[in-house]
Amino acid sequence: MPTLSRRDFLKLAALAGASAALTTLRPRAGSLQNQKPNIVILLADTMSATNLSLYGYPRRTTPNLERLAQRAFVYHNHHSGGNYTTPGTATVLTGSYPWTHRAFNLAAPVRRSLANQNVFRLIGPDYHRAAFTQNPLADVYLRQFVAEIDQHIPTSTFILEQDFPGVSDFITTDPLMAPYAIDDFLMSTHQPGTEWPGSLSMGYLGLVYRWLHRDAGQASKEYPYGIPSNAFYYYENRTVYDGVRESILDLHRRRQPFFAYFHLMSPHAPYSPTGEFVDTLAEMDFQTKKTHILGNFFTRRDMLANRKMYDEYIANVDAEMGRLFDALEQEGVLENTYFIILSDHGEMFERGVIGHSTALLNEPIINTPLMILPPGKQQRTDIQDFTSNTDVLPTILSIAGQKIPQGVEGRVLPGFGGIEDSQRPIFAVDARESSAFLPLTRATMTMLKDSKKIIYYKGYKKLPDSFELYDLHDDAAEKRDIYQQDPSTAKHMKDELLENLEQAESSLRHE
Amino acid sequence: MKNLKSRLPQPAEIYQVLAVIAFMIYAWTITVFLYSFPSYINFLTSGEIMTIFAYAMTSAFFESLIILGILLMVCLILPAHAMRDVFLTRGTWAAIFGIGYLMTYMFIFSRQSFELITQLPFWSLLGLLLTVGVTYFSPRFRGMVTAAASISDRLLVFIFLFAPLSLISTIVVLYRHIVL
Numbered sequence: 001m002p003t004l005s006r007r008d009f010l011k012l013a014a015l016a017g018a019s020a021a022l023t024t025l026r027p028r029a030g031s032l033q034n035q036k037p038n039i040v041i042l043l044a045d046t047m048s049a050t051n052l053s054l055y056g057y058p059r060r061t062t063p064n065l066e067r068l069a070q071r072a073f074v075y076h077n078h079h080s081g082g083n084y085t086t087p088g089t090a091t092v093l094t095g096s097y098p099w100t101h102r103a104f105n106l107a108a109p110v111r112r113s114l115a116n117q118n119v120f121r122l123i124g125p126d127y128h129r130a131a132f133t134q135n136p137l138a139d140v141y142l143r144q145f146v147a148e149i150d151q152h153i154p155t156s157t158f159i160l161e162q163d164f165p166g167v168s169d170f171i172t173t174d175p176l177m178a179p180y181a182i183d184d185f186l187m188s189t190h191q192p193g194t195e196w197p198g199s200l201s202m203g204y205l206g207l208v209y210r211w212l213h214r215d216a217g218q219a220s221k222e223y224p225y226g227i228p229s230n231a232f233y234y235y236e237n238r239t240v241y242d243g244v245r246e247s248i249l250d251l252h253r254r255r256q257p258f259f260a261y262f263h264l265m266s267p268h269a270p271y272s273p274t275g276e277f278v279d280t281l282a283e284m285d286f287q288t289k290k291t292h293i294l295g296n297f298f299t300r301r302d303m304l305a306n307r308k309m310y311d312e313y314i315a316n317v318d319a320e321m322g323r324l325f326d327a328l329e330q331e332g333v334l335e336n337t338y339f340i341i342l343s344d345h346g347e348m349f350e351r352g353v354i355g356h357s358t359a360l361l362n363e364p365i366i367n368t369p370l371m372i373l374p375p376g377k378q379q380r381t382d383i384q385d386f387t388s389n390t391d392v393l394p395t396i397l398s399i400a401g402q403k404i405p406q407g408v409e410g411r412v413l414p415g416f417g418g419i420e421d422s423q424r425p426i427f428a429v430d431a432r433e434s435s436a437f438l439p440l441t442r443a444t445m446t447m448l449k450d451s452k453k454i455i456y457y458k459g460y461k462k463l464p465d466s467f468e469l470y471d472l473h474d475d476a477a478e479k480r481d482i483y484q485q486d487p488s489t490a491k492h493m494k495d496e497l498l499e500n501l502e503q504a505e506s507s508l509r510h511e
Numbered sequence: 512m513k514n515l516k517s518r519l520p521q522p523a524e525i526y527q528v529l530a531v532i533a534f535m536i537y538a539w540t541i542t543v544f545l546y547s548f549p550s551y552i553n554f555l556t557s558g559e560i561m562t563i564f565a566y567a568m569t570s571a572f573f574e575s576l577i578i579l580g581i582l583l584m585v586c587l588i589l590p591a592h593a594m595r596d597v598f599l600t601r602g603t604w605a606a607i608f609g610i611g612y613l614m615t616y617m618f619i620f621s622r623q624s625f626e627l628i629t630q631l632p633f634w635s636l637l638g639l640l641l642t643v644g645v646t647y648f649s650p651r652f653r654g655m656v657t658a659a660a661s662i663s664d665r666l667l668v669f670i671f672l673f674a675p676l677s678l679i680s681t682i683v684v685l686y687r688h689i690v691l
Contacts, residue, residue: 174688200539
């Protein structure tokens with residue numbers, strides 16, 4: 001019988017140990033292969049694609065997104081469904097246009113008959129579903145869909161200081177109506193110029209609270225333009241992104257696949273970059289565009305000054321995103337997680353408009369970024385065709401292996417099974433002054449197709465029913481309205497837009 | 512307990528003062544609700560609008576009771592001749608001026624600039640002094656005494672409207688929080 005030396009014994013013991021370890025790891029590796037991928041939406045509120053160097057903007061605002069793009073699908077002509085948070089977010093979450101989901105009045109919920117068509121329900125309970133938004137307007141949907149969300153993180157999480165005491169974060173019962181009644185109606189004093197508070201005492205206590213915190217949020221060396229705020233509380237982007245990172249890591253530690261929706265306030269106004277981003281971008285003289293009759297008549301000087309602050313804030317947000325992804329990569333989260341970076345709408349500094357409180361639907365306000373980082377992708381893929389935020393829901397369902405319901409108006413994005421189709425029309429709608437239950441009476445609608453863009457202004461006193469037509473291939477800045485010069489294209493585009501509007505509104509009659 | 516009760520005004524006077532308070536509080540809440548109504552009908556269903564109204568009425572009900580409670584507390588603290596014996600007059604004028612001042616401030620604040628909030632202590636103190644002053648001097652003027660009695664007597668009828676409305680509203684709110 002051969003003798004076993006001490007060295008041989010140690011080798012055998014080590015091999016046995018390694019073998020045992022591999023045996024325990026093997027099923028785990030197998031389950032990871034079979035497990036559905038995690039999906040994370042990172043929505044930066046009010047981020048216009050036209051101000052990102054990722055898409056060719058002359059100021060270097062997004063070096064980190066450019067770095068991440070090297071292993072991502074980058075959509076160059078992506079568009080939001082609306083021009084502010086309510087319609088824009090509802091479009092992402094339901095995969096339908098505002099004229100279908102009918103959430104276009106400030107803080108309006110999604111059409112009740114369509115409430116089941118939301119990403120949290122459709123992705124199914126196989127996924128652990130987590131959702132967080134800093135924007136109270138977007139939180140309306142998280143509260144409306146709360147039954148399908150396993151982890152609804154309150155808006156007041158990751159904050160620096162409460163600016164105004166809302167109760168919606170503390171009251172979890174009656175999630176949709178209690179905040180409308182208490183925060184919006186009874187205590188409505190969070191900003192001057194808004195409606196009166198329905199309750200005198202609650203309104204007065206709210207003012208006292210604001211007076212006690214009157215020094216919060218003021219400009220400092222660290223925040224030369226003031227601390228970021230959403231009118232309800234102050235926050236620091238670093239803290240928020242750290243919070244998002246920790247939340248994702250917590251979700252990643254679970255043995256269940258997860259779907260997480262993070263809707264972050266920045267770069268929404270007030271533009272509040274930290275000091276290190278102020279005065280760092282190149283000074284540029286952007287072209288002036290004629291003030292639109294529905295514009296707000298801001299001066300060129302104001303528009304340029306605000307654009308500069310906005311660009312600086314984007315650079316700040318970009319740095320935080322870069323930091324977040326570096327940390328997640330180190331922790332191995334990217335290995336089995338799809339990251340979708342997008343926005344609900346853009347921002348505008350032209351035609352007399354600053355911001356997005358406008359009836360206009362020009363490119364800066366609806367051309368939003370979309371970048372998807374699939375696990376293991378090593379090279380950049382650029383998609384040039386028109387895509388829409390309605391496409392995000394079907395794409396997520398496709399990644400998750402779920403069926404896409406018939407009512408969804410979006411398509412699976414190119415790169416994820418969808419095909420590039422230049423003949424496909426996409427739409428955006430602003431109808432904040434119309435009723436959600438009746439055909440649109442005052443609204444702006446746009447349709448983009450095959451490099452052409454038609455804009456329809458309906459029911460405005462200053463601008464009775466009229467159309468504008470642009471060729472974005474030759475005139476990306478939308479400076480030459482060719483509605484009169486190209487009557488055949490104008491007629492074709494107008495008919496198709498009106499036909500789609502009619503089709504969307506016909507469903508109202510059946511309810 | 513008996514001693515405590517003896518320090519409170521007659522129930523009839525309490526109801527009359529409650530009527531004045533409730534009228535002003537409910538009037539404000541209903542006015543604000545009607546102001547918001549055109550916006551609500553754009554995006555909320557009739558059931559959802561009724562729910563907000565139920566919250567509004569519940570809030571107004573408790574707000575009225577709290578203000579009445581403060582006045583009754585003053586009765587318990589001050590000597591009988593200072594408040595209890597003239598509760599109808601002083602309670603009525605305190606409610607009219609206190610709540611009226613708050614209404615005015617809220618109205619102006621909502622319409623004017625945010626700068627007003629930095630002056631909140633000044634305007635609050637001014638309102639308090641005005642209310643206390645008018646309340647203090649009111650029993651000395653026959654006109655104010657009769658006016659208080661007359662106003663509160665006429666507003667008493669609103670209690671019969673507000674009470675059932677508040678009861679139903681409170682049940683609706685409780686139902687939504689406990690059962691739904």
